[in-house]
Amino acid sequence: MAPRPVPPPRTAGAAALAALLLATGTACSGGSDGSPNAEVAQQSAARDRVGTLSIHSAQGSRACTASVVRSPGHNLLVTAAHCVQNQQVGLLDGLVFTPGYRNGATPYGTWQVQSITVDPRWADDDDPDYDVAFVTVGALGGRQIEDAVGGNPLGTGKGVGLAVSVTGYPNDSDEPITCAVRTRSQSSTQERFDCGGYTDGTSGSPWITGDGTVVGVIGGFQEGGDSPGTSYSVAFDQRVADLYRKATT
Template sequence: MASRPVRSARTARTAALAALLLAAGTGCGGQDGAPTAEVARQSAARDRIGTLSIHTAQGPRACTASVVQSPRHNLLVTAAHCVQNHRIGLLDGLVFTPGYRNGSTPYGTWPVRSVTVDPRWSAGDDPEYDVAFVTVDAVDGRQVEDAVGGNPLGTGQGFGLSVSVTGYPNESDEPITCAVRTSSQSATQERFDCGGYTDGTSGSPWVTEKGAVVGVIGGYQEGGDTPSTSYSVAFDQRIADLYRKATA
């Protein structure tokens, strides 16, 4: 579970992994009568969520990520498949843009420095470990959590939670959001039903009413095969252990 530095950009390799990521199922899919996500209104809490893109805020999109509280104030959480693929390795040149809307970057763009994933993800893209913690460099001497705040990590809270899920579809310059209740997909995976979570929304945080992140779109089917049912690895002891490694 050791952090691994992100290598400098290699255009061909970056483009190949980006194509794999953008083609991956990254959202919900589901049941008749499920709600549909709406455009998320701007708020301080939602500004902790942003895009992961390549090289610049306007570059090719990979996924969504969000700031979580950490001792060094420089940590994001997202899905592991957003940042690493077993066949190709780490995605190079990623940057995080919190609060991105319609080309605006109100808090700047934060280069990714390192990625922490479980070795079982590294070894074979095991969907039971599709979570990554990502550190970003300071910008103008300021850490990202000091700029936008961060959500606490919530582990061991079980299923049946009321959450809001906010993320960035690749085809949109504004985030979408949906208020839903989680349910069990399996003993180690959770789900929710809401339409609109298409490519780009992998890594979107599942935030409880108390502000804790208890999931990210990913895991089973890399987050979902259709736009109306989404999945996450259950945030249990596995994720608590990974967070400790990322912040050690």
């Protein structure tokens, strides 16, 4: 039987969740090897589909980055699985998504996370080859998130060597950063890119091609990367296509 999206079953204190998320929502990069460094992302309608995952409110403890993907319910985000579940706490509750967040402004409001879908191999073992999650958010003001900001199509089976932009929110910044890079193979199940600046909070940042397709999110190996200059993603292949199908049926 295909697993279904399940609402978070456990409650933990905000302080405990914050400490855990700040520890795990990591994708560390630098520029010491000559790779480029990310720059502040200029505001655009497309970038407003990317936002922060935080605890309880837009001003709450910052966890990770997520983005809106197209779905039949118009209510779906994609992020890294370690941003929303791990062996220590289980499925996290109290998370909210704020698209287009900048300098305290919430131009599209803050959307409550309702359900989370991860692969059983992540849920059971924190397997880095399945570090991707789909998250639904509730309606706000009678509208679904995709109707408010649009959504990017999900792309699987695209291979490596793709030109992408990666936009995300470091925890120490109130503005998103972005970098134009090219994807590379890390292994048969993992991909990578080289660009500095993707520190704590940028896990879950979408890898977006020129036509707006999401082909990766920061996560996977080393929960997104713990060495300067490199970030990782699970290869968006049939595993991710299957997970998306479970999240939308």
